[in-house]
Amino acid sequence: MQDHLIREFMLHFGEMGSRWGINRTVGQIYAVLFLSEAPLCADDLVTVTGFSRSNVSMGLKELQGWNLVSIRRIEGDRRDYFATPEDMWKIVRTLIAERKKREIDPTLSKLRELELSTRSESYSARRLTELREMIETMTEFYEEMNRIETKRLVALMKAGxxxxxxxxxxxxxxxxxxxxxxxxxxxxx
Amino acid sequence: MQDHLIREFMLHFGEMGSRWGINRTVGQIYAVLFLSEAPLCADDLVTVTGFSRSNVSMGLKELQGWNLVSIRRIEGDRRDYFATPEDMWKIVRTLIAERKKREIDPTLSKLRELELSTRSESYSARRLTELREMIETMTEFYEEMNRIETKRLVALMKAGxxxxxxxxxxxxxxxxxxxxxxxxxxxxx
DNA sequence: CATGAATTTCAGAAATTACTGAAAACTGCG
DNA sequence: CGCAGTTTTCAGTAATTTCTGAAATTCATG
Structure with missing residues (x-):
């Protein structure tokens, strides 16, 4: 019914996908699932997005790797159905956790490794240490915030x-x- | 002198670049500048990274577009020299601001646009509204945090x-x- | 344990993005 | 102005990523 809305948002999310380190396919699939009240099966997504069946399959696999969709089974139907969490804040928590895992953690490991393997007092060594310390401060703060239950977290954010x-x-x-x-x-x- | 450190970090940052929406060239160039006490000119970067002169030029252009490097002139030298801020927290603020600009703001605009163009009460319409509200809550919180001077911000984060x-x-x-x-x-x- | 619907894999095609060298366009200076 | 050093542009090529169709695999069910 609100086809225009879904279509526009799907295309936008696809475009944005490339800036988010996921590709167009994945972005569009996610957008459609996100806006759908009922879970959708792969064929539904093929119909809506126009991508090939295999492409949709790979996209769904990637979304599962990000923990951004869950599989549902429907009574008497052999197909897998996919859905996004109702809770918007759960989605955002997952997104942040996964991005941290991919974008921050490997660098933190590398920095620690480099610090262990050198005894230098050079500018670059000091700079790397400072960077590691900063990342640690931020990730610890993030972990602290992430421990707060959603209601309170939102209240905190709105405390402005x-x-x-x-x-x-x-x-x-x-x-x-x-x-x-x-x-x-x-x-x- | 601490060549190994610089080299390792440069290569790591290059790899990570792709996950960060910048490319390998840009990542490596940034890494080298970040670890260098003195500003470097394009030819220095060609030497260290092994990229072509034109590639380095484009990479530097992109980094300037991100406000991540500044140009310095050296007395009696016609070349441009490039440097990253001393202040690590300034760097992180810039990075976050620029990513927000590229990754969040366009979606926020699109959501507002879509809301204006529809009068629907469908699930998808409600979902989009909820998404917009969540993004607004988060960006307003971010703006509030970003207003805090660095010393206090770090103290706040460490308050755990x-x-x-x-x-x-x-x-x-x-x-x-x-x-x-x-x-x-x-x-x- | 065979069947067939559903899903996944994979090799190659298509599309996109990154990179280069050469040429053009700046830029300060004699 | 004209020159030499420097930076930028750009068209073509290389590399990477995305996407597809066909084949292989999985899996609930009779």
């Missing part, structure tokens, strides 16, 4: 500018009620 | 598990000293 006020330059959590101005805390520390 | 405790399920900031357990706050609300 109150967040920045909570932390002084030295990292202490500023007691509630003393977050009015930057100076107040400076004077107190 | 204290952060999650600060926010109740309804989004209120919990007074300091009452963050001990999940139940305490539940009882108080």
């Amino acid at each position: 500018n109150r967040i920045g006020r909570l932390v002084g330059k030295t990292g202490q959590i500023i007691p509630f009620g003393r977050q009015r101005s930057d100076e107040a805390e400076e004077a107190g520390g | 598990n204290r952060i999650g405790r600060l926010v109740g399920k309804t989004g209120q900031i919990i007074p300091f000293g009452r963050q001990r357990s999940d139940e305490a706050e539940e009882a108080g609300g």
